[in-house]
Structures are given as C-alpha cells and as structure tokens.
Amino acid sequence: MENLSGLLLPLLFLVVLYMLLIRPQQKRQKQHQAQVADLQVGDDVVTIGGLHGRITALSDDTMDLLVTDDVVLRFQRSSLARVVREDAETA
Template sequence: MGDAGGLILPLIFLVALYLLLIRPQQRRQKQHQQLIGSLSVGDDVVTVGGLHGRVVALTDETMDLEVTDDVVMRFQRSSLAKVVRDEILLDEDSE
C-alpha cells in the first residue's frame, strides 16, 4: 500500500502538467494550422516579424506578400501571425 501512495503524487503532477501546459499548446498549434489553411489570395496579414502585407500568391509552403506597390516578398506560411479582418478605420476628418 505504501508503494501505491508514493505513485499518486507523481501521477497527479503529470496530469496537472498535461492540463496546464501540453493541452493548451496543442490547441494553439491546431488553431494556427487552421489559420494557415484558411489563408487565401487578397487577405491582409501580419507576419510573426510584424510585417503587414496583402497575399498575392500562395503555394503549399510559401506566401507572397505585397508590402507596397510593386514590392512583393516571399515568406513561409508558418510565419503567419494573424489575418487582419475588415477593421473599421476611424477617419478624423469626417467629424
């Protein structure tokens, strides 16, 4: 009985480790893969390095971003941080 009692504490620790660290990381990875999979030409995106651009071409591994007129840069799709959805821009002149 003493041996079984000694195994309970490490087992509880492993379960807590899984619930607090491993499971949330797996969820974030799944969400990132879905984001990469839903990417399409014309989306405005931000890379992990903070570069903003519009997707002009896609392959299985890469995305070409137009960052300014006539400047296109190629990135790994995995470097995608977020897709910028239609955000309302407030125009101060309209007040």
C-alpha cells in the same frame, strides 16, 4: 498501499502539467495549422516578424505579400502570425 500513495503525487503532478502546459500548446498549434491552410489571396496578414501585407499569391509552402504599391515579398506560410480581419480593425 503505501506504494500506491507514493505514486499518487507524481501522477497528479503529470496530469496538472498536461492540463496547464501541453494541452493548450497543442490547441494553439492545431489552430495555427488550420489558419495557414485557410489562407486565401487577398487576405491581410501579419508575419511573425511583424510585417503587414496582403496576400497576392499562394503556393504549397509560400505566400507572396504585397507590402506597398510595388513591393512584393515572399514568405513561408508557416511564418504567419495572424490574419487581420476587418471587424478586428474597426474594434
């Protein structure tokens, strides 16, 4: 019985660690993967470097962003930080 109670505290610690750290990270990762998969030409996006642009072309692993009138830059799709929605801009 004493051995069982000695294992209870480390098991409780692992459960708390999973709930507070691992599970939220996995949720954010799945959310990011879904966001990258749902990209469409014409979406306004922000990269992890803070660059704002509009998607002009997509391939399996890259996206071309229109930054100014005649500047198009190519980025990895995984460098996406977020998609800028019009309703978020007005708020």
